[in-house]
Amino acid sequence: MDIVNLLIQLVCGAVGGNLSGVINKARSLSPVLNTVLGAIGGLGGGQLLGGPIGNMLGSGTVGNIGASGVVGLLLPLVVSYFQKKKTA
Numbered sequence: 001m002d003i004v005n006l007l008i009q010l011v012c013g014a015v016g017g018n019l020s021g022v023i024n025k026a027r028s029l030s031p032v033l034n035t036v037l038g039a040i041g042g043l044g045g046g047q048l049l050g051g052p053i054g055n056m057l058g059s060g061t062v063g064n065i066g067a068s069g070v071v072g073l074l075l076p077l078v079v080s081y082f083q084k085k086k087t088a
Helices: 003-023 031-057 060-081
Strands: none
Touching (some): 003 031
16 A cells, blocks of 8 residues: 555545534534544554445455445444433
8 A cells, every 4th residue: 555545545535524413413523533533443444445445446445445434434323323322
């Protein structure tokens, strides 16, 4: 992996993490935590799933972007469900 692919994974994951905060406002962690968890998820998802998905779609970069964005979106959502519910 070169540095460009790693940066793509981090950015797409961070965007996915912020999108998860918008989708699930009631259980959103915080913008900073959503971004960090999304970037971590995007990095992991791009490394694990970017190649196989890219081979199916015909382009490694497209698979890398898709996998990073989806896993970056899912990780903050999963973490938010393990936290106690916020009281008003």
